[in-house]
Amino acid sequence: MSDCTHDCSSCGESCGERTQPQSLLAPANALSDIKKVIAVVSGKGGVGKSLVTSSLAVAMRRMGKRVGILDADITGPSIPTAFNLHERATGTDAGINPSVSETGIEVMSLNLLVERETDPVVWRGPVIAGTVKQFWTDVVWGDLDYLFVDMPPGTGDVPLTVFQSLPVDGIIVVTSPQDLVSMIVTKAVKMAELMDIPVLGLVENYSYFKCPDCGKAHAIFGESHIDEVAHDLGLKVLARLPIDPNVAAACDNGAIEKFEPNYLAGVAKELETL
Numbered sequence: 001m002s003d004c005t006h007d008c009s010s011c012g013e014s015c016g017e018r019t020q021p022q023s024l025l026a027p028a029n030a031l032s033d034i035k036k037v038i039a040v041v042s043g044k045g046g047v048g049k050s051l052v053t054s055s056l057a058v059a060m061r062r063m064g065k066r067v068g069i070l071d072a073d074i075t076g077p078s079i080p081t082a083f084n085l086h087e088r089a090t091g092t093d094a095g096i097n098p099s100v101s102e103t104g105i106e107v108m109s110l111n112l113l114v115e116r117e118t119d120p121v122v123w124r125g126p127v128i129a130g131t132v133k134q135f136w137t138d139v140v141w142g143d144l145d146y147l148f149v150d151m152p153p154g155t156g157d158v159p160l161t162v163f164q165s166l167p168v169d170g171i172i173v174v175t176s177p178q179d180l181v182s183m184i185v186t187k188a189v190k191m192a193e194l195m196d197i198p199v200l201g202l203v204e205n206y207s208y209f210k211c212p213d214c215g216k217a218h219a220i221f222g223e224s225h226i227d228e229v230a231h232d233l234g235l236k237v238l239a240r241l242p243i244d245p246n247v248a249a250a251c252d253n254g255a256i257e258k259f260e261p262n263y264l265a266g267v268a269k270e271l272e273t274l
């Protein structure tokens with residue numbers, strides 16, 4: 001091989017002299033400088049992954065950080081609604097510009113690119129995964145302290161692409177008490193381990209409902225097993241979120257940036273030390 005640079009990490013040749021695996025990391029846009037990438041994942045849908053992603057981004061922004069959200073949930077994007085972003089994103093020769101929320105959080109989501117928000121995305125897996133990769137390579141994120149990636153549920157094409165193509169610093173696994181917690185969380189955690197991505201911890205959503213009259217906490221979805229699961233996997237429980245109808249209303253009304261209390265402020269503080 002006359003052109004060999006001896007840098008196996010960037011070479012795709014099948015070569016007997018290979019000393020290290022080829023890196024599949026994709027380059028970010030030339031105008032992006034992103035310090036930390038954190039993916040928010042879940043074993044199954046509807047457990048509150050987008051809410052956790054949005055709340056973490058808001059908490060970080062309140063701490064004065066420059067924050068972006070890459071909405072990798074291509075077929076069920078909910079981030080633009082939570083941040084009241086409805087205008088179509090624009091682009092230049094340099095790439096696609098993310099939309100910017102009221103408090104300055106950058107967002108890229110397929111819903112910011114389609115003509116009508118209600119248009120469905122009827123694409124095959126590889127096209128969807130390719131789009132997510134383009135959100136990394138073609139979006140002009142600029143300087144960010146934290147980019148949060150809101151993943152689709154499960155362990156399919158998109159998580160695989162994100163874990164291989166983006167320099168993910170860690171994942172947060174969102175779960176709920178009624179999940180088949182142990183099995184589903186373990187699948188997500190094992191996938192991250194296979195890809196050599198650190199698991200930062202677990203967030204349990206819908207943990208309890210606090211009665212507004214008597215103040216007592218009720219475990220609506222059954223008693224939690226999160227501590228045992230976390231212990232078995234050697235992980236930390238980062239937070240437990242209550243069922244709070246006001247937080248659902250804030251998401252639906254595009255007011256997540258105004259919502260108090262931010263249940264994930266403590267987790268954001270922990271992420272600062274990453």
Ligand SMILES: Nc1ncnc2c1ncn2[C@@H]1O[C@H](COP(=O)(O)OP(=O)(O)OP(=O)(O)O)[C@@H](O)[C@H]1O
Binds near residue numbers: 042046076206251252
């Ligand atoms: N703790 C909570 N209290 C009340 N409502 C909540 C809570 N967490 C999430 N919700 C609501 O439940 C719905 C689903 O949440 P969310 O979209 O965050 O889930 P998801 O895991 O991202 O779903 P998907 O798998 O479809 O991407 C949303 O309407 C959200 O506002």
